[in-house]
Amino acid sequence: GENVEQHPSTLSVQEGDSAVIKCTYSDSASNYFPWYKQELGKRPQLIIDIRSNVGEKKDQRIAVTLNKTAKHFSLHITETQPEDSAVYFCAEGKKEGSGGGADGLTFGKGTHLIIQP
Amino acid sequence: DGGITQSPKYLFRKEGQNVTLSCEQNLNHDAMYWYRQDPGQGLRLIYYSQIVNDFQKGDIAEGYSVSREKKESFPLTVTSAQKNPTAFYLCASSIWDSFNEQFFGPGTRLTVL
Numbered sequence: 001g002e003n004v005e006q007h008p009s010t011l012s013v014q015e016g017d018s019a020v021i022k023c024t025y026s027d028s029a030s031n032y033f034p035w036y037k038q039e040l041g042k043r044p045q046l047i048i049d050i051r052s053n054v055g056e057k058k059d060q061r062i063a064v065t066l067n068k069t070a071k072h073f074s075l076h077i078t079e080t081q082p083e084d085s086a087v088y089f090c091a092e093g094k095k096e097g098s099g100g101g102a103d104g105l106t107f108g109k110g111t112h113l114i115i116q117p
Numbered sequence: 118d119g120g121i122t123q124s125p126k127y128l129f130r131k132e133g134q135n136v137t138l139s140c141e142q143n144l145n146h147d148a149m150y151w152y153r154q155d156p157g158q159g160l161r162l163i164y165y166s167q168i169v170n171d172f173q174k175g176d177i178a179e180g181y182s183v184s185r186e187k188k189e190s191f192p193l194t195v196t197s198a199q200k201n202p203t204a205f206y207l208c209a210s211s212i213w214d215s216f217n218e219q220f221f222g223p224g225t226r227l228t229v230l
Contacts, residue, residue, distance in 0.1 A: 006159070034218070043207065043221040044160070089159055104150050104175050105219060107159035 003027075006090050006108025014116050019080055021111045023090035024072040030092040033066060033073045034105070038087045047088075048075070077113075085115045120144040121222035123208050128227045130202075138193045138225045140208035146220075147213035149191035153177060154205040154224075163206075166191055167213065195227065202229045 003026045013019050023033075031052035036044035050057045050064045050073065057064050061080075066073040077084055091105040121142045130136045140149065148167045152160040162175030166185040180199025185191055191210075195202045205226050209219040 004159075043223050046218065046220070049218065091160075103173075104152075104162035104165045105160075106162070106176075107152075109157070109159045 004090060004092055004106050004108040006111060008111060009109065010112045010114070012114040012116055013080055015080055015082060017080055019075075019077045019084070019113055021075045021088055021090070021113070022072060023074070023092075023108050024070075025092045025106075026071065027092065027094070027106075028071070030094050032093045032095065033064070034091050034093075035062075035064060035075050036089045036091065036107075038089065038110075044089060080113075080115050082115050082117065085113060087112050121208060121210055121220055123206075123222040123225050125225060126223065128225055130227070130229050132229055133197045135197060136195050136202075136227065138195070138206055138208075138227070140191045140193065140222055141189055142191075142208075142210045142222075143189060144210060144220065145188075145212075146210035147188070148211045149185070150209040150211075150219060151175075151181070151183065151191070151193045152207045152209065154207060160207060163193065202227060 005024045007022050034049035035047050037047045038044040048059050048062050048064050050066050061078045063076040087110045089110045090108045093105040124139045150165040151163040154160050161177050163181050164175055164183040166172035169185055169188050172183050172185050182194045205224050207224045208222040211219045
């Protein structure tokens with residue numbers, strides 16, 4: 001089946017610095033790559049996603065880059081703040097075709113991001 | 118946050134008992150999903166359903182069963198055949214013609230004693 005590798009498992013950065021989390025995937029048919037943020041005991045919340053037809057997407061301090069040839073994508077958080085502390089999950093999925101239904105997502109194991117004051 | 122509800126929030130059961138977890142959504146989403154999350158792990162797909170009266174096995178379906186009799190509801194039964202059922206269970210939903218943009222419920226933490 002599909003596999004998603006996520007690194008690092010723990011990332012500690014100084015407040016104000018940037019954080020980068022990387023994921024690789026194996027299924028060349030994957031065309032959707034979301035990132036979720038999960039606080040302790042809470043539900044995952046979608047923070048940004050990217051489709052396979054673009055290489056980069058940005059939303060304020062958060063950006064995602066995708067390299068389909070190398071099958072990897074990354075989350076970049078700039079000017080980190082204490083409220084960015086959480087576990088971040090990458091995932092991959094695919095839509096079968098126009099009008100087709102969506103299958104479930106395959107998730108990485110998560111990165112625990114710690115923002116040091 | 119609204120739109121997808123799961124109940125109960127915490128559930129305790131004795132070993133060997135079947136238990137059913139509830140998931141309801143009022144987002145008019147066609148597709149619904151069940152994931153399991155263990156400590157330090159990502160989410161793993163148990164079952165999903167793209168339309169009423171149809172569902173598909175995910176990566177770890179053994180020991181679980183589902184039904185989809187209504188668009189709004191997708192209950193998950195954890196059977197006694199599931200060898201290690203203690204986990205955090207998350208339900209999600211998405212629209213039919215989408216790139217898997219899934220919205221999650223608050224989760225049910227199941228503990229088997």
